Amino acid sequence: MSGIEEAWAAGDAGAFAALHAPMATYLAFDGTLMVGRREIESGHAPLFRGIMRGSRLLSWDRRVRLVSSDVAVATQMGGIVMRWQGDRATPSAKRVSANTTVLVRDGDRWLVTAFQNTRYRPWADTLLGRLMTRSSG
Template sequence: MTTTAHAGVLDALTGLEACWQAGDAGAYATLHAPDATYVAFDGTVMTGREEIVEGHRRLFDGIMRGSRLAVVERTIRFLDPATAIVVQRAGIIMRWQRGRTVPSRKRLSTNTTVLRRDGDRWLVVAFHNTRYHPWAETLVGRLMTRSAT
């Protein structure tokens, strides 16, 4: 894909991070398509900008006030010139964790973001967030995958 398309997707992602850090639910939602689908880590589904605004306003006014997003790793793949899929491991750094540069393990999530080109900018059309808890690293997972000797 072109460097312009890649840069446009990165601009959209950086914009999302900036809006989150500013606690601006309205600006955050404008980076999503009017009919975007947003699935939060707890399974809550928000459809459209208004639901995304309301869902995030409550977060930014409450527990997520003063928090910021921190990306640990990211891949971007283009399906076609106007569609990008971003898979990233990221997490929230809470306001009381000011000295942190990476999220704590318990706040890590893996998320998938689908973006579409809309004129000269990229908008999120679908987002799905899942807490990062690899089963094989849990006690039960380790016990279940142990080889019998």
């Protein structure tokens, strides 16, 4: 489990924010933009006390590319398993997102300097997408 996932599981907004660079940007799935550790912490604290209390953050299909020796770009799929979903191994489809994370080296650790979260809704899987891509035959 990554430090991000551990801080999330602990519901610790301060620890979660501390894994981000001082002026990191965090773009949530709903378009909310948080800039800096203070906003990231204050944006997550009520979630961890409320609806996200006891939830688990999962990530998979992570791909990391080093841009330089001190900068990396990671893409991954991720999602939340809510506390009432028990020991579920994967998030429900409505909670799956595609994420892009930019990390910077800070001494011997990596910090998130930019994070962007997009709900995963492939157009081809929508009714309109299926209708428009259906071949006539």
